[in-house]
Amino acid sequence: MGINQNIKKIKNELPANVKLIAVSKTKGIDEIMEAYNAGQRHFGENKVQEMIAKQPHLPSDIHWHFIGHLQTNKVKFIAPFVNMIESVDRLKVLKEINKHAAALNRVIPCLLQFHIAEEESKFGLTLSESYEILDNNYFDKIKNVSICGVMGMATLTDDKTQISKEFKNLKIIFDTLKQKYFQHIDSFKEISMGMSGDYLIAIEQGSTIIRLGSVIFGQRD
Numbered sequence: 001m002g003i004n005q006n007i008k009k010i011k012n013e014l015p016a017n018v019k020l021i022a023v024s025k026t027k028g029i030d031e032i033m034e035a036y037n038a039g040q041r042h043f044g045e046n047k048v049q050e051m052i053a054k055q056p057h058l059p060s061d062i063h064w065h066f067i068g069h070l071q072t073n074k075v076k077f078i079a080p081f082v083n084m085i086e087s088v089d090r091l092k093v094l095k096e097i098n099k100h101a102a103a104l105n106r107v108i109p110c111l112l113q114f115h116i117a118e119e120e121s122k123f124g125l126t127l128s129e130s131y132e133i134l135d136n137n138y139f140d141k142i143k144n145v146s147i148c149g150v151m152g153m154a155t156l157t158d159d160k161t162q163i164s165k166e167f168k169n170l171k172i173i174f175d176t177l178k179q180k181y182f183q184h185i186d187s188f189k190e191i192s193m194g195m196s197g198d199y200l201i202a203i204e205q206g207s208t209i210i211r212l213g214s215v216i217f218g219q220r221d
């Protein structure tokens with residue numbers, strides 16, 4: 001099946017409250033345009049250089065989600081156009097996003113990335129590290145970033161019980177933060193979890209954003 005059919009098939013199966021991000025990393029303009037022409041508008045990239053290389057060649061109504069590890073010195077390159085940064089994992093990067101967003105007179109929606117997997121290699125905060133950020137005096141001064149929820153990646157395993165447990169944990173983290181810091185902030189509502197291999201489990205556990213690459217575009221090299 002082609003990209004067009006893949007997108008239509010996946011979209012047909014999704015509950016109305018779940019947003020699909022097409023993860024286009026390593027894919028070219030033609031492949032992204034095929035997804036665009038199938039109606040897809042939200043795309044995800046995990047490298048700054050790659051995102052800024054593609055963005056000018058693509059329609060301006062695309063919503064770009066940055067989903068990879070973000071170095072502070074690269075924030076300025078994506079700040080003018082990025083629609084959501086899903087991978088905020090430290091106060092320093094939050095401050096940098098805020099600084100550039102303020103200079104551009106915009107508010108950038110962001111998610112806090114949590115470490116929910118067993119693998120040590122995956123980035124992300126622990127719950128107590130997120131408290132340190134949200135309790136920091138500086139956090140009140142951050143006016144040009146809107147914290148819209150949480151993101152996480154499950155362990156790469158065939159053990160569905162394990163994956164389910166990890167996603168459930170991210171939902172609990174979301175609920176805890178909502179209760180403690182964002183009770184009256186309606187925009188704090190997103191739980192970004194679920195990739196090609198585990199998105200159905202993620203949806204069962206309350207995902208609102210799924211990030212799919214290979215089931216849309218085919219395997220990456």
Ligand SMILES: *Cc1c(COP(=O)(O)O)cnc(C)c1O
Pocket residue numbers: 023025046067068153195196197211212213214215
């Ligand atoms: C690559 C990537 C995805 C998509 O992975 P697939 O398994 O191809 O769906 C999702 N989220 C992040 C953060 C990624 O880096």
